[in-house]
Amino acid sequence: MKGTxxxxxxxxxxxxxxxxxPRELGGSLLPIAYLCKPCHKQIHALYSNRELAIRLYNxxxxxxxxxxxxxxxxxxxxxxxxxxxxxxxxxxxxKAHL
Numbered sequence: 875m876k877g878t879x880x881x882x883x884x885x886x887x888x889x890x891x892x893x894x895x896p897r898e899l900g901g902s903l904l905p906i907a908y909l910c911k912p913c914h915k916q917i918h919a920l921y922s923n924r925e926l927a928i929r930l931y932n933x934x935x936x937x938x939x940x941x942x943x944x945x946x947x948x949x950x951x952x953x954x955x956x957x958x959x960x961x962x963x964x965x966x967x968x969k970a971h972l
Contacts, residue, residue: 879910890910894932895927901927
């Protein structure tokens with residue numbers, strides 16, 4: 875499905891469904907967001923599912939997160955619509971922190 879990403883606001887781009895509360899933590903029937911693939915991948919590269927469920931469970935909170943603000947600013951200026959390589963910035967023990 876094509877549309878506008880709810881995180882970076884780029885339009886006419888292929889969208890994925892992001893469960894704002896991860897399914898494994900009870901989010902199957904809770905609100906979702908439509909995100910472009912690069913934004914969706916970046917969220918999961920930066921944060922564990924547990925952190926997403928506890929701290930970043932809606933689009934407003936995602937947009938206000940400092941690490942994602944930098945990423946969104948960068949992606950809005952990026953003209954590439956193809957596959958982007960994203961560095962996994964999540965610590966190896968991210969799940970143990972929460």
